[in-house]
Amino acid sequence: MTRSPMPPRKTGLKATTIRASGKRKSRSKATKAHMSRVAELGCIACLIAGTPGTPPELHHPRTGAGAGQRAPDSDVIPLCHAHHRGTMHPKVPSIHRDRLAFIAQFGTEAELLAKVRERLRQAIGERKA
Secondary structure: OOOOOOOOOOOOOOOEEEOOOOOEEEOOHHHHHHHHHHHHOOOHHHHHHOOOOOOOEEEOOOOOOOOOOOOOOOOOEEEOHHHHOOOOOOOOOOOOOOHHHHHHHHOOHHHHHHHHHHHHHHHHHHHHO
8 A cells, every 4th residue: 555645745734733731822813924924034143143034933032931831932042043943054053053242243032132133123113103
């Protein structure tokens, strides 16, 4: 018996989160919209480095979260693959592979989150104008 091929993996934002109990919880429409707006900003570290517009992954800061927990979806930081995971460019400091070098160059997660929120406020103001 032959197996049918696996369906293609979906890319982009995941539609669910996993609770501590292991059960899945769907994200609300407002949360998905917020995360899309954050992703539209591009990588915040690349922006600081002078190369804006790099497609990001969304990083959930660990500051203030307990062990094994992550921040809520309202607190996400857009980071490109290199600045988030650091697997493609070993000389680029990433939040997960070289945390201290990343913080020295770009700031803490709390500082970056504040910059992201400010950029979102500016983007909303530009849309209204």
